[in-house]
Amino acid sequence: MTEPVAARPCAADVLARTRDLLDPALRRAVGTLPPSMRRVAGYHFGWWDARGRPIGGASGTGGGGKALRPAFTLLAAEGAGGETTAALPAAVAVELVHNFSLIHDDVMDGDRVRRHRPTAWAVFGRAQAILAGDSLLALAFAVLATGTDSGPDGRTDNRPDGVPVLAGRVQSLLDGQSADLDFEERAEVGLGECVRMAEGKTAALFGCACALGASYGGATPSQSVLLEAFGERVGLAFQIVDDLLGIWGDPAATGKPVHSDLRNRKKSLPVVAALASGTPPAGAALAALYRRPLAEPELARAARLVEEAGGRAWSLARVDGLLDEALESLRAAGLTPEATAGLEALARLAADRDR
Template sequence: MTAELISGTRTAQETLTWARELVEPGLRAAVAQLPPSMRPVAAHHFGWTDGGGSGKAMRPALVLLAAQAVGAPAERALPAAAAVELVHDFSLVHDDVMDGDATRRHRATVWKEFGTSTAILAGDALLALATRLLAERPDELRALLTAVLDLIEGQSADLAFERRETVGADECRAMAAGKTGALLGCACALGALAGGGSPAQVARLRAFGKEVGLAFQFADDLLGIWGEPAVTGKPVYSDLRNRKKSLPVVAALASDTGEGRELAALYRKPGTLSAPELARAAELVERAGGRAWSRAPADELLARARTQLRALEPKPRAELEALAQLITRRDH
């Protein structure tokens, strides 16, 4: 089933616009409740001060569609959608501190604009705000906080991998499942919970989100090396500069090829890699097969994700499938 076969379905881009328009008023109202020192910091991150715009609202869209998929109006899941977006942005603010990235969404990152200490506080504030939005919805709050812990564990593994010479592909995949899959799975589960879905529906939608999240991470890791800064809003070769053991890098290092060994030597080299060395590292990842290996699993993961959507409402099911396609075929 595709979106084109069902009357009235939106394209994936239309779905994202719809979700952003529904969720943003609640996000702005929530941010207005932050302590005065944190409000301008959050407004900068969300792009409300320079007109640059906030994120794509991918996670809120999953929440709202999941509520509709179990037969409820999207509006019932608006608090959960805003909470998921706040958690996502808490993780981005802290992630930029840890990676030292100076730009995101074509603007200075929070730590670069306001300082590291303020960025840490702002991330904490966004997380606290997310939990307060769901304070009167204990099942949804429990699901969200469980996903936060999984996200933190995945991020911790990501950092630990930077200090290790060898990382297995299965380890890297498990890291990605926690770092990215957990929150996307949670987004879908929260929508189903908010919409009064059955335990089986909640479980199926969570599984759908996790599979899509893992496929998303494969795509994101490719962008972290080969994405165009003008499109992604992040520095060129950002993952290589930070010597991240992302999925294509791990595949290249494990290839037992001359290119893989040369890449390992570059990763061991002390000091900051120069621009020519970063370009060479990207070439080595590709020649060692890391780029092709990372592209391959997306179709399999999407096919597995689709099997979780049986017996759900047809229109939101088609829109969930279209959104999953966009998420895993994106260029930014």
């Protein structure tokens, strides 16, 4: 008699479980910040409004996003045979670094809306938002170095030293963000260098999340390498989907204005793929548009030209390929079946989402 095939876990259920573990530890960590920094950080996380009044449900998650990266950390540790709670410092640190980057990214891009509400800098000013982002980055390393917020006693014994790993990936993130800003000032950007930018800006932290989880879970060196590769492939797919949403996403789902990346003349991957396609006349017309600030009526035309020049098709095909590569690495890592299924569900969510 054939054994029944186990049902694939729902990504929302996986995230809810890891979020229940993460949120109390994340709140405890942010609660150690000076009041001025805590006020801005808590607003950014969606825990309270600009006046410090609590919002959101009983868990206090508010509008704080999906928390995908720390979920990868916790599941990687669990899948390698370790205690999930032992990886909480790493999960908290990864989420703090991610949100540091979001706060600074909003300042640099001038974005006034994130997660359906004004961004931190739009409420508190650019300088205060920059300081709050810096504070989250410093806190991430403090949490990882001391192992605080790991359990009832607030400490993890015999923990691996994840600080150099996280520091290296933060440098990759900053280098990628720098390239992203540089591309806005350049008339021509190659597709290869745009991919490398996205690998630093986004994929590196996804890979780091998995590598840290593997380390805290006691994974073998080969498992750690495979899990980091899995995270990096998922992270790059995530960024491509993010770029697609930045052009064609529904504002009701994304929480950002329609055509937001085109408005900022971002050299995102779909745009660069279209510009590099050599597809006349759409590619040439798009290049001409991108040489100057776009008026509001031109944004829809720019989006249409990106699609006609093949930028959307290239992006969707690359996401599919990256997902296949990621899942190949995941299955080769030999984790527990439950963790493998959970990580696969999250990978598929990252590659097929509307926000």
